[in-house]
Amino acid sequence: MTMSPTHDVIIMGGGLAGLTLALQLRQCFPDIDVLVLERRAHPVPHATHKVGESSVEIGAHYFDTVLGLKEHMQQAQLRKFGFRFFFSEGRRDLDGVTEIGVSHYLSTPSYQIDRGIFENHLAELARERGVRFVDNAMVKQLTLSEDDAPHRISWREGETMREAQCRWVVDACGRAGLIKRKLDLAQPNDHHAHAVWFRIGDRLMVDEWSEDPQWRTRCDPQARWLSTNHLVGAGYWVWLIPLASGSHSVGIVADPAIHPLDTMDSFDKAMEWFRQYQPRLFDALDGRRHLLQDFMQLRKFSYGCKQVFSDRRWALTGEAGLFLDPFYSPGSDFIAISNTYICDLVAHDRQGHSLRARAQVYDQMYQSFYQSTLALYEGQYPLFGDPEVLPVKVIWDYTYYWGVLAQIFFQHRLTDLAHLGQVSDELRHAQTLGLAMQQLLREWSGHSEKKNLPGMLDQARLPWFAALNASLRERCADGPAFLARLRACLGQLRTLAHQIHGRACDAYPALAGSSAALAVQALLEKELPHAPIDLDAEPMLFALTETA
Incomplete structure (x- = not known):
């Protein structure tokens, strides 16, 4: 009988x-034997039909720094010009609505990723680094x-059945x-949201959607098209990703509950939906219908x-485990986190240590994240069309993201259970506060006047906000320095919550007695x-009447 080949990891x-x-x-382990079984034939097409093209800071850092792919990210992908939001429902004049975004790049990069180009690379x-990569392989039995x-x-490779055994298997x-x-x-x-998406074989140059020179020159570079642009309204958001x-x-x-899937579940229906809700995008797409490359939907x-x-x-990573929502693009972040945990578990196994406690703790932490x-998403879609509350939510x-989870990842403390244990009470408090704040934002939007003032809420003009982003690239010297950084970020988060609570309750006194406001208080x-909380801190939010 022929023995099946054995691998360390499949x-x-x-x-x-x-x-x-x-x-x-x-x-991590230059001698490890890894076999990857991929169902699709390679190379895959460019602009391959997958969701997850926009990355944010954790995922971007994982790709360009942890995995050392910076040259590819900078030369073969697009640097993202941050997130950008337009309250443009029913409007063609993007220069006449509230815009949220940055006027210039912040310090820590993120990328727009062509998944076809990236996955082929x-x-x-x-293969170059010694992984056995088998495409056109369909797993039949585990x-x-x-x-x-x-x-x-066992798997089918072309017309041939093959079998192997392994110490670790990852889905x-x-x-x-x-x-x-x-x-x-x-x-x-x-969370019951659905999505439809497609690719058009052309650039959508958002910067050309207005002739107003002042609107165009708000950003340097004048490249809004490089942002993950969101066209938002009550109950939905539209993404534009180059x-x-x-x-x-x-x-x-x-x-x-607000925009049923059957109103947009084909390209023609989606176009009619755009005609009603985002007419400027409809205008941009109407003459490009022949450039449609694909269409997908997920209920x-x-x-x-x-x-x-x-x-x-065994372990699961990526969408084989869990999936949240494409808003804020957390998919590659969770891949970075789960892969890091898996590598650490493999390391402990190779050293002969018991995995029981560590695997359980990592699972609990991942579930907590x-x-x-x-x-951030559950029950929040109705407020996406609120020009008063959504900018504060963002x-x-x-x-919360840059000050907690991103700090832990960037400082390579994800598996540092000793130091994370020292701030476990503060982290639990932050999680509880985060849940309460989302409820407060929901209730605030129920009172909001939703004034859609023309102008840009420029996040780059909030010095503390830009500094928090920059801090991700500043390495802490040791464990105590990391704890000091994380606690300072948590203090800043609590100060921001104090100011948001004050603004909402001052603007709408009836809100002060709500269950959400009382819970936050x-x-x-x-x-x-x-x-x-720094009660003497400078205002951290945009002025209520701020525009350009």
Whole structure:
């Protein structure tokens, strides 16, 4: 009988999550034997039909610095000009509505990623670095070991059936979720948004959507088209993402209670939807219908997972585990986090250590990050059309992200359980405060007058905000310095919550007695000696009447 080949790690799925994990494993352990099984034939087309083209700071740092792909990111992809929002429902005059964004690049880069170009590059790089990458491979059977024996996998490669065994198996096969289905790990959530999206084989030059020279010169460079542009309204947002191949990705993400999927589930329906809700985009697309490259839809795209890391030497990463929402582009962030945890678990296994406690803690932390991020979306879509509240929500959400999770990742403390344990109380407080703040924002929007003033709320003109972004690139010298940085960020977050609470309640006194406002107030009254509120801090928000 012929013995099946044995590998240290078999990764089922050779997309973004699987290939980056393979590269990270080879980087951490030069002698490790990794096999990647990818269903699709390679090379894949440019502008490949996947959601997840916009990255944010954690994912971008993972690609360009942790994996050392900076040259590719800078030369073959597009540097993103931040997030940008226009309250343009029913309007053709983008220069006459409120705009949120930055007037110039902030310090820490992020990228617009053509997934076809990127995944082809990752596959080539993986092969160069000793990973066995097999495309056109369809996994047919998976047998997970219950003890120290190897896992077994069989797959069809072209017309040939093959089999192998491995110590570690990682599911990175996306929504197919092979391990999730096998072990009944699917876990629904209460976020019911849906999405449709497509690619157009041309650039959508947002900067040319106005002839007003003052509007055009607000930004330096005059390159709004490089942003992840959001055209927002109550219950939905539309994305515009440029791709290095020359195409533009366009998507609608919506709350089905406000904008049902059957109003937009084909290209023609989506165009009619644009005609009504985003007519300036309709104008830009109407003469380019012949350049349509693809069209996709997903009903209720968001889901969780009961477990993603196991001491039985299996793990899930990317969409095989969980998926939140494309708003704020967290997908590559969660790939970076899960892959880092997997590499650390493999390291401990190679050293002969028990994995039980560490796998459990990593799973709890990952689930906590998921729950905190889910709160940004769940029940929040109705306020997306609010020019008064959404800009504040965006500032709050960024501050939480850059000040907590991004600090932990950039400072390489994701697996530093000793130091994270020292701030566990403060981190739990921040999570509770974050949940309460999302409820406050919801209730505030119920009172808001929703004035859509013309002008730009320039995040780059908030000195503290730009400094927080820049701090991600400033390495802490040691553990105590990291703790001091994180606690300072948590203090800043609490100060911002204090100012938001004050603004909302001052503007709408009836809000002050609401359950959300009272809950936030109670949390802010809790004394945290290492993360105090600065009652004398300069205003952290835009002025209520601020425009250009």
